[in-house]
Amino acid sequence: MSERDPDAELVAGVGRQEPSAVRTLVARKLPRLLALATRMLGDRMEAEDVAQEAFMRIWKQAPRWREGEARFDTWLHRVVLNLCYDRLRAHREQPADELPDHADPAATPDAQLEAQSREARVRAALAALPARQREALVLNYYQDLSNIEAAALMGITVDALESLLSRARRNLRAQLAGDDLAGTRTSR
Amino acid sequence: MTPQRFRAIVDAYGADARHWPEAERAAASAWAAQHRSEADALLAQAAQLDAWLASDAAATDLAPDAALIERVVASAPANRQPRQPRQARRLSLAWPVGGSGRVGWWWSGAAFAGVGLIGGLAGAFAVSFFLVTGNPSPGPESSYLTTGFGGTAADWSDE
Numbered sequence: 001m002s003e004r005d006p007d008a009e010l011v012a013g014v015g016r017q018e019p020s021a022v023r024t025l026v027a028r029k030l031p032r033l034l035a036l037a038t039r040m041l042g043d044r045m046e047a048e049d050v051a052q053e054a055f056m057r058i059w060k061q062a063p064r065w066r067e068g069e070a071r072f073d074t075w076l077h078r079v080v081l082n083l084c085y086d087r088l089r090a091h092r093e094q095p096a097d098e099l100p101d102h103a104d105p106a107a108t109p110d111a112q113l114e115a116q117s118r119e120a121r122v123r124a125a126l127a128a129l130p131a132r133q134r135e136a137l138v139l140n141y142y143q144d145l146s147n148i149e150a151a152a153l154m155g156i157t158v159d160a161l162e163s164l165l166s167r168a169r170r171n172l173r174a175q176l177a178g179d180d181l182a183g184t185r186t187s188r
Numbered sequence: 189m190t191p192q193r194f195r196a197i198v199d200a201y202g203a204d205a206r207h208w209p210e211a212e213r214a215a216a217s218a219w220a221a222q223h224r225s226e227a228d229a230l231l232a233q234a235a236q237l238d239a240w241l242a243s244d245a246a247a248t249d250l251a252p253d254a255a256l257i258e259r260v261v262a263s264a265p266a267n268r269q270p271r272q273p274r275q276a277r278r279l280s281l282a283w284p285v286g287g288s289g290r291v292g293w294w295w296s297g298a299a300f301a302g303v304g305l306i307g308g309l310a311g312a313f314a315v316s317f318f319l320v321t322g323n324p325s326p327g328p329e330s331s332y333l334t335t336g337f338g339g340t341a342a343d344w345s346d347e
Contacts, residue, residue: 122241169199
């Protein structure tokens with residue numbers, strides 16, 4: 001890696017337990033981590049928990065951090081994604097009898113469509129994507145990682161990343177277009 | 189740049205050239221400039237989805253609230269403070285399912301203190317018993333050695 005890691009000095013300061021470095025790192029990273037976890041989990045409160053856990057990992061690793069092995073930001077994204085996948089797996093493994101017995105009348109498709117704002121519809125469409133497609137899209141589009149960085153982070157080739165991105169966008173388009181059609185039907 | 193490759197780039201990365209692969213950005217932009225109508229048709233479709241995605245950016249990329257920032261800052265070794273009420277509230281929500289590293293850490297601290305206290309009392313009892321009878325006391329029952337908090341330290345130390 002020829003370029004210097006832009007976070008290297010800050011992480012060194014955190015490793016030395018400098019309060020100003022801690023505060024600067026939180027200001028720099030927390031919004032990005034929170035956005036990443038919110039999109040992966042679809043739940044702001046859970047995302048806050050993940051962000052706090054990620055920072056506990058940072059405090060632990062910072063004194064041992066060595067520049068040159070991986071960019072700090074890339075490592076941090078991986079930590080957050082792993083924490084998110086742990087939670088997504090836990091949700092999947094929850095026994096079915098913990099689910100509510102009766103459907104919430106407010107959550108029926110028609111009522112939902114009327115109530116959902118444009119943002120909520122996008123969020124629902126994102127949440128409905130397969131996790132790897134969502135991860136690829138979130139990293140490339142929202143986290144502004146390059147295709148090479150995102151592919152490396154996901155442990156796949158750039159070609160495989162492009163395939164995930166194309167499928168993610170196709171699925172989103174189909175779902176949002178479907179919502180539009182359904183919205184037109186219900187408003188008639 | 190071929191028409192197929194331009195289409196593949198737009199399909200994967202959208203209409204905004206900032207998201208395109210850096211190595212191909214200039215060539216793709218040049219191709220779009222030379223083939224305006226063909227490029228515009230592809231870009232228009234992708235831009236529609238980009239606009240949808242951007243609407244979520246405005247809603248989700250909100251600044252973290254001040255309380256969260258302070259909790260995170262306070263969790264750094266240089267700033268460790270007693271746990272905040274929010275943690276206690278989340279603890280009650282998490283129990284008995286558990287699973288959160290933060291909650292596990294809180295419990296492992298309580299478990300550690302409790303086991304230490306019990307161990308001290310057991311030691312004092314064993315010494316006094318030995319002095320009275322002249323024989324070592326029997327070892328504690330195995331169930332005495334286990335607590336309800338046994339797995340929590342492992343949860344916390346898990347990387």
